[in-house]
Amino acid sequence: MASRTLLALLSLNRSQPRPANATSCDDAREAWDLLHRLLPTLILAICACGLLGNLLVLSVFLLPRRRLNVAQIYLANLAASDLVFVLGLPFWAENISNRFRWPFGALLCRVVNGVIKANLFTSIFLVVAISQDRYRVLVHPMASRRRGRRRRAWATCVLIWVAGGLLSVPTFLFRSLAAVPELSDTCACVLLHPPGAWHFARMVELNVLGFLLPLLAIVFYNGQILASLRGRAEVGGTRSGGSTGGKTAGLLLTLVAAFLVCWTPYHFFAFLDFLFQVQAVRGCFWEKFIDLGLQYANFFAFTNSCLNPVIYVFVGRLFKTKVRELCKQCVPRSLRPVCLAQRKDILQLFWQK
Secondary structure: OOHHHHHHHHOOOOOOOOOOOOOOOOOOHHHHHHHHHHHHHHHHHHHHHHHHHHHHHHHHHHOOOOOOOHHHHHHHHHHHHHHHHHHOHHHHHHHHHOOOOOOOHHHHHHHHHHHHHHHHHHHHHHHHHHHHHHHHHHHOOOHHHOOOHHHHHHHHHHHHHHHHHHHOHHHHHHEEEEEEHHHOOEEEEEEOOOOOOHHHHHHHHHHHHHHHHHHHHHHHHHHHHHHHHHHHHHHHOOHHHHHHHHHHHHHHHHHHHHHHHHHHHHHHHHHHHHHHHOOOOOOHHHHHHHHHHHHHHHHHHHHHHHHHHHHHHHOOHHHHHHHHHHHHHHOOHHHOOHHHOOOOOOOHHHHOO
8 A cells, every 4th residue: 555645635734746856665564554554543532522612612601692701702602613613523533544545525524624724723813812811901901991992893893704714725625535546546535736836835834834933923922921920020029929820820831831732743744745745855764754643743733723722712811710700590599509709810800701
């Protein structure tokens, strides 16, 4: 089984088969067999966790039917994006388990991959918007009190969804079923870009717009927040202020670390794949390394949709307060747990607006 063809089947980015003069590496059968057995189970586990977490987030935010504040608007949209994203994962799990034979037809080939690609960008852009909102609240608190912030937040979310949809148009257009000779002419769901500058355009779209620029924005905003919190702690000199700032700083570092851990491997291998497509790197070693690496890097990228509800919501006062409100509406007073009693949260500063 030619690994150069396998790479064209699973990856969200794969375009055309390898160049004609690329070597075919057939000595990785055991590694591919392990992937076929292991990865579908892991993807389904990610799907289940992502569904439960994001559905819970949306339920807590939307069921009380109260106006959402700015932070809640962004978090609800992030949960919705991650929820749509994970809904496409069972299709890919079955595809891998079926050794890349796509059994769902041409329409779902386009729709599933297009929706996954759109929400890949939407989720990342919403993370940037959340960082920017927290930056305004904590570094420029007076500016954050201006009227119209909710309208701007909704407008920003709409623009992000539109941008994600536009960036997924090539996937909707060029995904199709094709017979793969190396897989006994099996119909596989492949992404076939036209010849020309599409390799470079795809690299710019995925690696630059989908990772490097959002990463720079996230690092900048969170760096400014950390510097502001550090300055307040030094000026205040109080133990409680230092503790609050330390907890908030730890949360911010966790956000950035999760983003890097989940997305860096995926974009690293996607860039290596671009180099292989334009023949900047060649050889059997690179072919096997990129092929297998992209498959597992996809899995790490998928996990971000499970971590987002935990990191952005569950550890903060915002989510806990909404849970208390929902329980007060749905649970009789005599059955409410003691833990729902009002109390101060050490992260109140981070989510107070």
